[in-house]
Amino acid sequence: MDPLNASTDYERIFHPERIAIIGVSGKGAGFGARLFYSLRAIGYAGEIFLVNPKGGQLDGHEIYESIEAIPGGFDLAIIAVAASAVPEALEACRLKGAAAAEILSAGFSELGTPEGMALEKQIMDVAARGIRVIGPNCFGMYVPKSGLTVLPGPDLSREPGPVAFSSQSGGMAVDFANMGKSTGLTFSKVVSFGNGVDLRETELLDYFGQDMQTRIIAMYIEGVKNGDAFFKTLKKVAAHKPVIVMKGGLSAAGSRAVLSHTASMGGSARIWEAILKQANAVQVFDMSEMARTCLAFTHLQPGTYRHISVLGGGGALGVAAADAAEAVGMKIPPFSPDLKTRIDDLLPRPGSSGANPVDVANPFVAPQVLKDVLLLAAEDDRIELQILITLFHHYKTIAQMMGMPVKDIVPYNELAVGVAEVIDKTSKPVVLILNNPKRGLDHMDVVEMIEEARRAFLKRGIPVFDDLKEAMGAIGHINAYYGGKTDE
Template sequence: MSKTTRDLSPIFEPKSVALIGASNNPLKYGWIILANILANGYKGKVYPINPNEDKIWNLKVYRSLSEVPEEVDLVDIVRPAETVPEHIEECVENNVKSAIVISGGFKETGREGEKLEGEMVKIARKGGMLLVGPNTMGVYSASVSLSALMPPILPKPGEVSLISQSGNIGTNLLAFGSEQGIGFSKFVSSGNEADISTLEYLEYFAEDPSSKVILLYLEGLREGRRFVEVVKRIKEKKPVIIYKAAVSRAGAGAAKSHCGALAGSTKIYEAAIKQSGAIRASTINGMLDLAVGFLYLPLPKGNRVGIVTWGGGYGVVASDSCELAGLDVPPLAPETVKEIDQLLPSYWSRGNPVDLVGLIDREVQPKTLEAVAKTKNIDALIASGFILGRAVGSSIYKLLDRENKGPSKNWTESTTKQIVEVMRNLMDKYQKPIVTVTLTTDPGILKNVLESRVPAYSTLETAAEVLAKMYEYQKNLKK
């Protein structure tokens, strides 16, 4: 961390958490947040605060922070905005190290809210206390199993960290990513950033060894020049993937009313992101696609892509996608064509893309893939049609099972596991990324594939974009 960055460990590594506004009402966030903390198996001590309750979730409830028998590292505040300054004062008086202000009704609402927010920050800084928010959906930290979040979700632990200037988008990415099998190390919904800025979170995550990739949903910044300097430093250690919102006039207006963000000029942001060496995602969910690519794939050393598909049409679309993304689809070396001649029927495409002509022989497919992978003028591969869903062949398997003949209905799962293992081994052997594309939406199969550390994308366009962004990052590292 830089000299100007504070230590945020009381927020992400707290030994104790208190919740001001804890509730026995399941329709209130004081109940849901406490449920999330307990359900995720938080490793520290938990102190619910409410003067009108005795027990919540079988935990003793304290009337105030002063009654808690120890100093508290982190306090969650779920109370009306006008009462928050007095709760911050109470936290300072009791030597609380950090607080998350869930409540809205501050700068995003206008002049009076801005005044209230300023008062709150002044009290916190005078007492040396860190402040997340206000107007936030909370934080998550896998290292201490802390899920201090508003929505009832339990993220999957992993190596991706996410900073989001939108609580809704951030928590939805946590939930959606976890369902896909993507694990998260840390998350913060930064809210109005009255005290801690996006840049401070970035610098803290940069030093966190469990955060291998950093995602940022960005609406606005106050320090554009420092942003470039910070990301430049971080990208030498780990990739920073950004989705920039509020790029239109309407979006900029929405951002200001949403979290008081300073949207600024789109062109300036585009230039800053490019200059910093960050990777810009074209869609919100595209951040997750890029994250798993950077987590599990070796960086391509060049932009030359070999394409292996189950059918000719997908080869055409893959070639288009690669070229439009700035990648090259070079001809195969003569020795590679000769080797594949021994594997495929004589009417195969005899070039790049390699058309498997509908061949379902699961022994020939990996041999063909390796023939392309070891070619010296190929830097990366796209493999389409290798991972199948349970729907493929389901009618035939149903009949064969009824007749007690042929392969079992588990054939798809077992062969998928084998081909994924082949891809992982080939990537380790040749140090070239293999991006696989599948049309299945079967969450079970996709999750199993990802847990084998092989990304599987639903479109060829996504596969090409991921490879292009990874190549761009690799070039920036060389610079």
């Protein structure tokens, strides 16, 4: 690998003012046209130039017959022509002074054919002459701040945030970007780099490490090009920003699949585990875990949370909480008899328990009571974080009896305000669990109410998870990361 290129103009790459899309059918089909529509839909505000040898128009937008015919230069090229035409198009973009090109086209080394390999080599040669390449065989970049979007991505969020994600897989990049709107994750940059002939994991990691807009770095890796450089960079970056890594192809079978996907070399599960641990990076095993972990890092202050309180309904939740906590090295210390009694006094009887975990026994306990319990629980000096499990779906029964829409009777706004006050007063974070077993067609109103509730909490900076065990796992990763840092 070349030394990390300090002169790359990332500003022009991630916030381009002028974009050329090379390979746009006037019929509106194909990757080029779809990305054009997506950029318009998401509201990219810069200039877009379209290119196709046949010329013509797309939705009233002129199509230039050649790259050379574009008036003036452009910052970023998006190339979506047939593989065989890519090297020439790339060279033309370089001559136009583009800072980078993202190449959506497939048909290179991932085919495993001599022709594919040769074409990819040609791309590398052009890149070496002075244009950065993202791809080929990728879905591009999503940058909420500038309105750049991955393929297809017309409806991704424009709200910028702290998470950067680099992915060898385009599908993973699109899925993860899409998950932002539902989970509350917000992004600085998402980069799908496919075969990664030029700009790829190590250099992006280094850049994200320096990027002021990025606080948390997530990576989907199938294989790295230069293990030593990657490890060195990972160690350097993870020392000051959390880096969360999902390594695909850890199994023997998965490793073979990696070869045909992005033609990169894998590495055994044990080696990866050791490398990531040594660099104090966080290892996750699927994209949902990645999303939860990023969300936890987004909303929780740096530090460790080893002693927690859990407040929920049903004794089995307490059992599940204890199991889940112990699995990630967290403790749910029982409250003192005095504190327990004061909490007991707030709760409906019988069936409730003011110990830790607190069993409120009834899903309809008023937000004010839950708030008061959280305030009391925070008085225990050992408690560093509180988990509140809501059971809002049970309101459906009441809504039906009252003949009212369920979202009108669930006090999620009041609870969100109350929880935010608790966090303010106690300086201890509260994590919310929005449990919902009612997800079928008959309960779309419950599903929608849960999403409204999620938004109410997220907008107050309160992280929300679907499941207690999954939330504990995410918090466990925070403890591992910050615990690992202080050990140094």
